[in-house]
Amino acid sequence: MAFYFVQFLTGLASAASLFLVASGLSIIFGVTRIVNFAHGAFYMLGAYVAFTLTERLSGALGFWGGIVVAALVVAAIGVLVEIVLLRRIYHAPELFQLLATFGLTLMVEDLVVLIWGPDDLLGRRAPGFKGAVDFFGQNIPSYDLFLIALGPIVLGALWLLFQRTRWGILVRAATQDRDMVAALGVNQKWLFTSVFAVGVFLAALGGALQIPRDAVHHAMDLRIIVEVFVVVVIGGLGSILGAFVAAVLVSELNAFGILIFPTISLILIFLVMAVVLVVRPWGLFGRKEAPARRTPGLTVIPWRPLSSVERLASLAALTFAAMLPFVSGNYALNVGAEIAIFVIFAASLHFLMAVGGLASFGHAAYFGLGAYGVAFLAKMAGLPMIACLLLGPLLGALGAAVFGAFAVQLSGVYFAMLTLAFAQIVWSVAFQWVGVTGGDNGILGLWPETWAASPPHFYWLALGVTTLVVSVLRLITFSPFGYALRAMRDSPLRSESIGINGKRIQWTAFIIAGTTAGIGGALFAYLKGSVFPDNMGISLSVDALVMVLLGGVETVPGAIFGAIVYKALNIWLVSKTDLSKLVLGIFIVLIVVVFPKGIVGVVESFMHRRRAAAPKAAALSAKIEGAQ
């Protein structure tokens, strides 16, 4: 009995840190609507700065002072980031802030190694909390007791801050209805900055408080960020009490999960998140979001199929791409094939995001399922390559059909998080079911048959499939189905009232996107000759998001350009420098600031302006705007 009690307390102690970080993320999201991917990076910076300070300063005051000062220092960095970077992009399309904060995270990961060196760092134990307390023969670290007490204290302090101060009232008002607060004349700029500072302070404090129980190292950010997302979503976005309850729930699941299901602990919290989202779509303590007042369609230049000149240009470009094998070497063709495959992958996500308005955080699941589909068919059933390429993506389609049925019931961030949960479940299965999937070691020896083996042949195959997939996706976008899907995106209420079965339309779109992603995965399996759980990991999902956002989410061809630029740059940087994350991060942040509509978005609005300058076109665009 004593053991279970101690296990429970240990879970509570882990919950404290998780709560600090999660509440910060929740507050930031509630007010600014930023999905702050860099929250984990601020957590990590908090730990690094606290390590430096506590090593320099002596005594109990030095230690505890160091922890607090570290959190303040990082909060100041947060303010700087908000003012310099985020302020410029609050009006960019949704999720663009995610891209910016992702870029920051990449930079910080390389920077901490440059500043603090490559070794894992072990901080001091907390003065006054070095030992353990005996509890019926079980030892409870006294630092754990400190953390257990700290959680509710911070919760109480935040409650007071939000209920009893004018600032708190404004923040709550902004969480409820941002536009109304603006209409009442509150200076949103500084409200946002202060909220961001508080959020970052909490994240950094959470990190700093970890140094007596954890090593400080350069991968801490990714370790925490996903778990924090889970906590925030289970608790309900914007709800601090929700974050507290969910942090306890997740930590206790970890603590007791290892006793009951020792080998599937990875899946457990994502299963719980999926169940919570399916049963209570807005989390345990969340509220349904007020509908956005801005109709997204109004900011978009109306989409139209390519003009005949553009068609010719595309054809010329395609011809040029098809000539590549005559002028370049095998490595270039290999890279070309890889880029082509990522064009498929990005285009499939873009279809879901831009046409369907459904931003998936777990799109790699279907890419990976397609790849594993090929691996199973080729290795276990021994089917020939053509059959594998045709049938493998069906596994992606199947996954999309099952998960999509649940996911499309939700929208916005909740949709994104449910797709993330499903992707993590699939990833965990691939990672931990070693008997079938080979686990981390993957499935090897899936090389293409002779007819496709030479680099030029495989390149042509990939280019052909990519052209086909992209054309089909464009065709769907401009088909009646595509219009219905866009209607659902722009106004669910209106479209349902004219008889569109919105959920079914979205579900179909989800399956289309999953299948096309699976096609990309199937080709990828043959390109690499192997499949690994990596093929469905979070980082691949994030890559796809970055490609789409980079190209421009509110455009039709954006994903193609985003994929080419991002993938080519990524491959080139990884080949040329060990600081690829730093350079790539800087590049992404710059792109976000300079091209807040994505690369293609900026080009399009430039062309649109030029066209609008011509009198005839002006009349046309006036007509279009009138029609809107």
Place this chain on the structure above:
Amino acid sequence: MLAAGLGLAVAGLMSTARAEDVIKIGEINSYSLLPAFTEPYRKGWQLAVEEINAAGGINGKKLVVVSKDDSGKPADAQTAANELVSSENVAMLAGTFLSNIGLAVSDFANQKKVFFLAAEPLTDAITWSKGNRYTFRLRPSNYMQAAMLVEEAAKLPAKRWATIAPNYEYGQSAVAVFKKLLSEKRPDIQWVDEQWPPQGKIDAGPVVQAVAAANPEAILNVTFGADLVKLVREGNTRGVFKDRKVVSFLTGEPEYLDPLKDETPEGWIVTGYPWYSIKTPEHDAFLKAYQTKYNDYPRLGSIVGYQTIKSAAAILAKAGSTDTEKLIAAAEGLAVPSPFGEITFRKIDHQSTLGAYVGKTAIKDGKGIMVDTVYRKGSDYLPSDAEVAKLRPKD
């Protein structure tokens, strides 16, 4: 425009010049993912390149190592391998840290008929169940390290054993082979608990608490890196390691032992690299050269990096050619000097006989060290040739 972008992107990646009087080795490792190991590793191979070229190169040609980062992803490693082979025209591939990346590059080598010298990956599969004629491996495998540790573990009176290992292929196979070998030697042993924390995400408090609840007399630990630090801290605070014997893979490697500082648990039976107490002429020479060049002590990564390139150079020198078949013929059965004494690349499974130091952990001047260390030759801890032949697919 799609293609114009493709074309530009690809043109930038195309190969350039190649000189006739150099021999190139293509090297791949997880530099950005695992800097704690790969930084010393890089210093190690750079030292080797410098020594080789100072001594006149390989058969009169200058040795050049072209190094690539794989960001810890198998798919990226294959892109890098492709670049090295297709546009850098390297004579052979070398390196890698993670087992899955080692296997991916090994499979690539098999497919493209390129020589690959795996440096660090520990999985047994790379030379046995998924072995191929193009792949050789330097470091003592999982099986060999388990066998070395089992020898010590079997001497312990402990009968009730628990295990803690990261829940992925490396952890799983390390536990499996350790259990098998120890149970063979000591049929009286009971396995009372196993913990499988996710790699890199250990929640150490609950894990050590759960192990303690099973009340084992001894514990096998396979965690390393930041997970190990967390595990040790929680275990020390909760007194879980007190009065219990602990056997631990890799913990004696400076990469993992140094961060523990005065937190180092005492008396753990570990494999590792006690660079401060090895007194052989070979190692003295290496240590002196390393410290002179870098003003820092070597880690195990330094040994692996150094010996990988030294072995590769020896193979290239003996083959007298960069032809893959000649390289394989030269490498099979080749004996090479190393800082740990002479090693041989076995013909039967392409595994080198590099060994490891086994000893106990202790604290000296607030730092973790290994004491009572003995070098165990790799060749003494491998199964019989008949068994190896069964494990490995025919070429």
